[in-house]
Amino acid sequence: MRLLALHVHDFRNLPQVQLSPSAHATIAVGQNGQGKTNLLEALYFLATLKPLRAGRLSELVRWGSQGARVTGRFLLKGAEREISVEVGGGTRQAFVDGKKASSLEDYFGGVSVVAFTPDDLEVVKGGPDSRRGFLDRAVFNRYPAFLRESREYARALKNRNRLLREGHAVDAAYLDAYDETLAKAGARIYSRRRSLMAELAPRAQATFASIGRTVDPAVYGYRPAHLDGDFANADEAALAALLRECLAGRLRRDMERGFTSVGPHADDVSVTLGGRSARAYASQGQQRALVLGWKIAEIENLEAAMGFLPLLLLDDVSSELDPERNAYLMGYLARSGAQTVLTTTDGSLVRGAAADDTLWLDVHGGQVAVHVDDAAPPAA
Numbered sequence: 001m002r003l004l005a006l007h008v009h010d011f012r013n014l015p016q017v018q019l020s021p022s023a024h025a026t027i028a029v030g031q032n033g034q035g036k037t038n039l040l041e042a043l044y045f046l047a048t049l050k051p052l053r054a055g056r057l058s059e060l061v062r063w064g065s066q067g068a069r070v071t072g073r074f075l076l077k078g079a080e081r082e083i084s085v086e087v088g089g090g091t092r093q094a095f096v097d098g099k100k101a102s103s104l105e106d107y108f109g110g111v112s113v114v115a116f117t118p119d120d121l122e123v124v125k126g127g128p129d130s131r132r133g134f135l136d137r138a139v140f141n142r143y144p145a146f147l148r149e150s151r152e153y154a155r156a157l158k159n160r161n162r163l164l165r166e167g168h169a170v171d172a173a174y175l176d177a178y179d180e181t182l183a184k185a186g187a188r189i190y191s192r193r194r195s196l197m198a199e200l201a202p203r204a205q206a207t208f209a210s211i212g213r214t215v216d217p218a219v220y221g222y223r224p225a226h227l228d229g230d231f232a233n234a235d236e237a238a239l240a241a242l243l244r245e246c247l248a249g250r251l252r253r254d255m256e257r258g259f260t261s262v263g264p265h266a267d268d269v270s271v272t273l274g275g276r277s278a279r280a281y282a283s284q285g286q287q288r289a290l291v292l293g294w295k296i297a298e299i300e301n302l303e304a305a306m307g308f309l310p311l312l313l314l315d316d317v318s319s320e321l322d323p324e325r326n327a328y329l330m331g332y333l334a335r336s337g338a339q340t341v342l343t344t345t346d347g348s349l350v351r352g353a354a355a356d357d358t359l360w361l362d363v364h365g366g367q368v369a370v371h372v373d374d375a376a377p378p379a380a
């Protein structure tokens, strides 16, 4: 997969960007607040239909404009394909080759992207929701249908919570039907996350072993909270049965509180170092190495699964890593041959990922321009 051309229109502070990225590294350099992350966010949104950091879609539209549009032309398995997303009035509309996309699967059609941001580096010490989000982004990359499936689950959960809040008025047969739907949708999420972890955890553990500067082994694990039974070996029907049982067992408590306390929305990813919680005991550098190990594993895993590398988006990650781990990451990017878009305030930090064909960009006040003097990385 390769991104051949990108066109951004009225996305955040970017009025108009048109560029043909390098087949390898494209490096956007600029001072703080100029629009580097916005450029990356436009690409991420194009490739996932999910905002990288915005809470609301309307935040993506340039102030004073009616709508934003991002278009990308990709080379996928030898054929060119243009996808486009428009945002306006709080909704988004996806297009494939100029026509409305018939489904999400049709839209994505093999486009795959992995983003790595400073927020990711904080994920180990953050709360379960950030780790869950981190896991789910990897699951979605691996299984694009997961976007639809997780929405189905969220809808079922919302309906059940509404019913629980109605308290005494809950009709048992009615609730039973809701539980059935929720358990089925939940079992799919469990199963997707479990499959992804089975592929990814051993790779992440191996990468960490080479960058962690410790003999303590890292272990990344996922096991649903509150669910009793043989999670590792249960098929999807058995997972749904386990979840239903658990929902029934916690019904009284859930009715008192007015929300569902068990299910994929309440899970966490455990990360341990030498058998101890990494959140509680690992140093900041080790926590970051654990995240770096995971990200590199995610990229390798996608390559193994799809037969090609995803597009990599790195937002000012180098300034957050120590020099040795930054050099490891830059060396990995250069060796992998992946198409990468990096942002930085200091071009020298990402020099290790650059080659003769690197496209250097200057970002200033929402304007993105190709840097002409290629003798040295542009200084911010």
Ligand SMILES: Nc1ncnc2c1ncn2[C@@H]1O[C@H](COP(=O)(O)OP(=O)(O)OP(=O)(O)O)[C@@H](O)[C@H]1O
Pocket (backbone or CB within 6 Å): 011, 012, 013, 014, 030, 031, 032, 033, 034, 035, 036, 037, 038, 039, 058, 059, 060, 061, 062, 063, 316, 343, 345, 363
């Ligand atoms: N919807 C919007 N419309 C117009 N401008 C916006 C919008 N959303 C954010 N901005 C502006 O975009 C700028 C931030 O851009 P961005 O986050 O890309 O910065 P950056 O170059 O990555 O900086 P840093 O190095 O600090 O991360 C801010 O000046 C902000 O006010």
